[in-house]
Amino acid sequence: xxxxxxxxxxxxxxxxxxxxxxxxxxxxxxxxxxxxxxxxxxxxxxxxxxxxxxxxxxxxxxxxxxxxxxxxxxxxxxxxxxxxxxxxxxxxxxxxxxxxxxxxxxxxxxxxxxxxxxxxxxxxxxxxxxxxxxxxxxxxxxxxxxxxxxxxxxxxxxxxxxxxxxxxxxxxxxxxxxxxxxxxxxxxxxxxxxxxxxxxxxxxxxxxxxxxxxxxxxxxxxxxxxxxxxxxxxxxxxxxxxxxxxxxxxxxxxxxxxxxxxxxxxxxxxxxxxxxxxxxxxxxxxxxxxxxxxxxxxxxxxxxxxxxxxxxxxxxxxxxxxxxxxxxxxx
Ligand code: TRP
Numbered sequence: 251x252x253x254x255x256x257x258x259x260x261x262x263x264x265x266x267x268x269x270x271x272x273x274x275x276x277x278x279x280x281x282x283x284x285x286x287x288x289x290x291x292x293x294x295x296x297x298x299x300x301x302x303x304x305x306x307x308x309x310x311x312x313x314x315x316x317x318x319x320x321x322x323x324x325x326x327x328x329x330x331x332x333x334x335x336x337x338x339x340x341x342x343x344x345x346x347x348x349x350x351x352x353x354x355x356x357x358x359x360x361x362x363x364x365x366x367x368x369x370x371x372x373x374x375x376x377x378x379x380x381x382x383x384x385x386x387x388x389x390x391x392x393x394x395x396x397x398x399x400x401x402x403x404x405x406x407x408x409x410x411x412x413x414x415x416x417x418x419x420x421x422x423x424x425x426x427x428x429x430x431x432x433x434x435x436x437x438x439x440x441x442x443x444x445x446x447x448x449x450x451x452x453x454x455x456x457x458x459x460x461x462x463x464x465x466x467x468x469x470x471x472x473x474x475x476x477x478x479x480x481x482x483x484x485x486x487x488x489x490x491x492x493x494x495x496x497x498x499x500x501x502x503x504x505x506x507x508x509x510x511x512x513x514x515x516x517x518x519x520x521x522x523x524x525x526x527x528x529x530x531x532x533x534x535x536x537x538x539x540x541x542x543x544x545x546x547x548x549x550x551x552x553x554x555x556x557x558x559x560x561x562x563x564x565x566x567x568x569x570x571x572x573x574x575x576x577x578x579x580x581x
Contacts, residue, residue: 252283254427255389257290257330257380260307264314265454266529267436267445269536270497275393275429277319285325286387286561287315292330292337293379296372297365312550314457317539326564328557330383335565340375340382342572343408346415347378351407356400381405385412385421386565393427402426416575434497437490441472455529457536464533468526473518481512491518491525499528 256276264273279285289311291304301307308329320327330336352358352374361376362369372379380401384392385408392402402424409421438445438453446454452467459467472487484492488511495504503524510516543549 252391252427253387253389254279254283254285254391254393255288255384255387255424256286256393257288257293257383258311259290259294260304260311261294262307263310263456263458264318265436265446265456266494266497266533267438267454269318269457270434270436271395272393273315273318273320275427276325279393279427280321280325283391286328286389286564287320287325288328288330288333288383288557288561290330290383293376296370296376297361299368299370309550312554313540313544314536316543316553317536318457322553322556326557326560327553328561329554332554332558333386333561333565335562335569336379336382336386338569339386339565339572340379342576343378343381343385343412344375346411347375347408349374351404352377355404357397377401377404378408381408384424385409386568387561388420388422388568389424390422391427392424393429399426418575420571420575435493436497437486437493439467439471439490439494441487441490455533457533458540459533459537461530464529465526468522468529469519471522473522476516476518477511477514480514482514484511491521495521495525495528498532499525503528 256272258268276285276287289308291308294301294304294307312327312329315327316322355377357376358374361373365373377400381404384402384405392398392405394402406423409423412421413419436445437443438447439455440450440453452470455464455467471491473491474485474488477484492504492508492511495507507516507521507524510521
């Protein structure tokens with residue numbers, strides 16, 4: 251059994267890309283491993299220092315995690331800021347993190363380009379905070395996508411460095427949790443890239459979306475003027491619509507439209523209507539559970555409290571041991 255940690259920044263509602271990308275795997279992982287899933291609200295301050303609705307965003311993710319099937323009795327579901335031990339470990343790790351390596355981090359370079367007016371120290375030390383999230387539970391596995399691999403590599407660097415500096419074998423070397431083929435890439439609706447990656451309303455289908463919203467977004471999805479030759483290679487935008495259909499529709503439906511495309515008879519309007527309908531059916535159970543859980547304040551508080559307790563128990567032990575290793579003593 252592995253100890254698994256994963257965090258998500260509370261930047262908005264969960265979409266189909268989140269579901270097929272990671273969430274579905276989290277749900278199966280919780281039966282086999284000791285899992286800690288948290289909402290990274292400290293991290294969100296690196297980009298939004300004065301958030302408009304931090305509480306609402308955190309609450310939404312918590313509700314949607316539960317609605318999607320994360321079970322608070324099987325895994326530890328918590329909010330990062332409920333475990334301030336993470337901030338203390340972050341402080342310790344920062345003492346042994348070097349400016350040079352932090353500045354070289356790709357995500358930092360991207361961020362300073364995106365927000366040149368706010369290149370704060372939190373942005374620079376984002377990888378140290380992420381390392382603290384992982385090492386606070388002495389996790390061995392971290393289910394992350396490609397974009398987080400460098401951060402995980404830095405976590406290993408910090409972990410090894412800590413062990414070396416204090417001559418201990420305390421922190422493990424966390425590895426990426428490999429999903430193999432199960433990781434399905436979900437494209438967005440505006441013709442290119444992953445769902446949720448590009449800005450602009452209409453690119454993503456959210457688990458909480460109402461049928462009418464889904465229909466509108468799918469009908470507006472980018473297509474082209476249609477194939478002119480039989481068995482033509484599909485351009486990206488068209489490939490994307492087919493990929494979406496592949497994950498939510500029945501195989502016969504997909505095959506039907508493939509055939510229509512290959513024989514140049516396809517009517518994208520019809521295909522989109524069908525895709526929207528299948529997405530509505532697919533998301534219905536999520537939509538219903540999100541509504542029910544969202545209305546149950548008592549349950550949400552109970553889950554948050556339980557997660558905080560379980561996470562803190564473990565985090566507290568790590569901090570006590572780390573203090574001792576470094577040399578802090580009680581007077
Ligand atoms: N950086 C991650 C992301 O943007 C979120 C995150 C924060 C995380 N702390 C983590 C992921 C710890 C895994 C483990 O997606």
